[in-house]
Amino acid sequence: MTVSAFLTDATLCIGCKACEVACKEWNEVPADGMTWTGLSYDNTQSLGASTWRHVMFLEQPAAAGPQLAETTDPFRWVFLSDVCKHCGKAGCLEACPTGAIMRTHVGSVLVQKDVCNGCGYCVVTCPFGVIDRRPDDGRAFKCTFCYDRQKSGLIPACAKACPTQSIQFGELAELQERAQMRVHELRERGYHDARLYDPQETSVQGVHAFFVILGEPENYNFPPAPEAPTAYLKSAWTSAVICAAIAFGIICVAFAF
Amino acid sequence: MSSDPATPAAKATEERLDEIRKAAAESAPRGGRPSPAPQIRGRESYYGLPVLKAPVWTWEVPLYFFIGGIAGMSACLALVAQLFGNEAALVRSALWVALLGAAICPVFLIADLGRPERFLAMLRVAKIQSPMSVGVWILVSFSGCTFVALLANELIARGYTDILIVGVNWAGECTAALTGLILAAYTGVLLGATANPVWSHNRRALPAHFLAAALGGAAGVLELLGFLIPPTQLIGVVAAVIETLLGVHFELSRLPVNAPLHRGKSATAFRIAGVMAGPGALILRLVSDAPPVRRAAAVCFLAGSLLSRYAWIWAGRASAMDPEALFQMQRKS
Numbered sequence: 059m060t061v062s063a064f065l066t067d068a069t070l071c072i073g074c075k076a077c078e079v080a081c082k083e084w085n086e087v088p089a090d091g092m093t094w095t096g097l098s099y100d101n102t103q104s105l106g107a108s109t110w111r112h113v114m115f116l117e118q119p120a121a122a123g124p125q126l127a128e129t130t131d132p133f134r135w136v137f138l139s140d141v142c143k144h145c146g147k148a149g150c151l152e153a154c155p156t157g158a159i160m161r162t163h164v165g166s167v168l169v170q171k172d173v174c175n176g177c178g179y180c181v182v183t184c185p186f187g188v189i190d191r192r193p194d195d196g197r198a199f200k201c202t203f204c205y206d207r208q209k210s211g212l213i214p215a216c217a218k219a220c221p222t223q224s225i226q227f228g229e230l231a232e233l234q235e236r237a238q239m240r241v242h243e244l245r246e247r248g249y250h251d252a253r254l255y256d257p258q259e260t261s262v263q264g265v266h267a268f269f270v271i272l273g274e275p276e277n278y279n280f281p282p283a284p285e286a287p288t289a290y291l292k293s294a295w296t297s298a299v300i301c302a303a304i305a306f307g308i309i310c311v312a313f314a315f
Numbered sequence: 316m317s318s319d320p321a322t323p324a325a326k327a328t329e330e331r332l333d334e335i336r337k338a339a340a341e342s343a344p345r346g347g348r349p350s351p352a353p354q355i356r357g358r359e360s361y362y363g364l365p366v367l368k369a370p371v372w373t374w375e376v377p378l379y380f381f382i383g384g385i386a387g388m389s390a391c392l393a394l395v396a397q398l399f400g401n402e403a404a405l406v407r408s409a410l411w412v413a414l415l416g417a418a419i420c421p422v423f424l425i426a427d428l429g430r431p432e433r434f435l436a437m438l439r440v441a442k443i444q445s446p447m448s449v450g451v452w453i454l455v456s457f458s459g460c461t462f463v464a465l466l467a468n469e470l471i472a473r474g475y476t477d478i479l480i481v482g483v484n485w486a487g488e489c490t491a492a493l494t495g496l497i498l499a500a501y502t503g504v505l506l507g508a509t510a511n512p513v514w515s516h517n518r519r520a521l522p523a524h525f526l527a528a529a530l531g532g533a534a535g536v537l538e539l540l541g542f543l544i545p546p547t548q549l550i551g552v553v554a555a556v557i558e559t560l561l562g563v564h565f566e567l568s569r570l571p572v573n574a575p576l577h578r579g580k581s582a583t584a585f586r587i588a589g590v591m592a593g594p595g596a597l598i599l600r601l602v603s604d605a606p607p608v609r610r611a612a613a614v615c616f617l618a619g620s621l622l623s624r625y626a627w628i629w630a631g632r633a634s635a636m637d638p639e640a641l642f643q644m645q646r647k648s
Binding site for chain 2: 094095096097098100103104106114116117118119149152153154155156157158173174175176177178179181182183184185186187188189190191192195196197198273274276277278279281282283284285287288290291293294295296297298299301302304305306308309310311312313314315
């Protein structure tokens with residue numbers, strides 16, 4: 059059984075948004091409006107129920123990186139296609155009370171749309187703010203990792219449409235190795251703030267979509283230390299049990315007197 | 316007005332430009348910094364846009380927390396009152412409050428679903444790691460236990476004092492009290508075990524807050540039903556004291572993650588709720604134990620604890636919008 063992964067590389071992305079278009083078309087994701095944001099060329103803003111790939115446009119006062127021609131100030135323009143991380147321990151999957159969210163045989167996290175009843179708990183338990191409820195539909199949606207295509211031996215639509223191999227699809231361990239090598243290579247070439255965003259040490263227990271980025275994870279709205287909310291269960295339930303016992307004790311004392 | 320083509324037209328154009336600028340400024344994305352050419356420096360977030368998604372829950376969910384808490388605690392009151400040999404009318408009323416609450420709760424829970432007709436999908440799995448799943452099963456069990464307890468109770472009141480019915484009554488009340496306690500407490504875990512910064516940061520305080528509200532709320536409802544007895548007064552005082560202490564605790568926790576409890580709409584509601592359920596109800600109860608004052612204290616506490624559930628949801632929404640609070644919380648841990 060092979061475990062699939064995405065490696066998305068900010069240093070190769072040209073911001074064409076072909077991945078966004080390909081994803082929408084293949085998965086028949088409905089339009090979800092557009093606002094002229096004034097935030098560089100990003101009028102998509104974030105991942106959501108009807109946006110499963112999101113190309114970010116970072117304008118930064120930094121010298122190392124793809125340069126804009128004829129600027130004297132240190133400036134770089136970085137692009138990155140964000141996607142569901144398909145966590146090793148997924149907050150949405152753990153929280154789903156209907157079993158609609160499941161782990162597939164390729165290791166991805168999938169919402170079964172014929173089961174989801176739109177309770178909305180996955181929305182608040184995703185540590186990356188990926189999954190959301192579609193207002194006019196009522197159910198929760200996110201990237202399917204093109205599970206339908208993968209079952210037929212095809213690569214996901216976004217990876218297929220990417221013209222620069224910024225989105226690479228393959229086997230998890232192999233891509234992790236390739237990502238390490240890429241970061242090493244970039245640093246040797248002078249991109250000193252190149253790094254891999256792949257949270258392995260926290261309770262999300264690794265992700266199936268990791269990113270080669272320039273700069274800080276926060277610049278890409280990536281949580282620096284994402285936690286699967288199941289990590290909070292023990293302390294919350296311990297408090298609940300102790301407090302419930304105290305509450306019962308208070309009632310007993312009140313009636314005993 | 317438009318007879319003179321020169322000056323008024325030029326003036327109108329300037330106004331139009333102002334209008335356009337104003338419209339553009341108003342259509343700027345929520346949380347985003349204004350154009351032109353915003354840049355991302357240091358460890359700043361992606362243009363200040365939210366990292367997390369705001370809770371999609373609507374007005375039904377906080378109301379469910381409120382009613383579920385009161386119902387659960389009423390079942391506990393019924394059991395303890397029966398244990399200590401209190402009057403049957405008190406036990407019976409408390410059980411009725413519990414059962415009515417248990418009957419109303421699913422209506423709100425189902426109404427909040429994106430696909431209400433699929434509510435039964437909740438019952439196709441049981442997941443201990445999902446507070447939502449635990450809550451659904453607890454609510455179902457609580458409804459069943461309370462129904463059995465009340466049925467047996469009503470039969471006993473009508474003279475059917477068969478040992479079997481008495482046994483069923485006790486078993487029903489014990490299980491109803493146990494599941495009722497969990498019903499009143501789990502909603503705090505439901506919010507605490509999420510990715511939402513202000514909720515997960517306060518995951519230990521949330522069950523305490525919700526239990527205190529449920530405890531005082533159940534006593535308050537019984538008082539409003541006419542049971543102005545010393546135990547309900549004592550429980551009311553203790554619940555108001557706990558609410559006061561928790562209010563002080565939340566007010567003094569000045570971490571950035573708690574900003575929604577200190578600033579904005581959610582903070583206003585949170586503070587009003589805290590004063591009503593805490594010092595407000597407490598002062599009323601300490602001033603006098605005359606029936607009208609006790610009823611006023613009960614209403615004050617109930618209103619405050621209802622508002623505080625809404626304030627927690629609003630605080631969660633505000634917290635999801637604040638990327639910096641999330642980053643600061645994660646950098647520390």
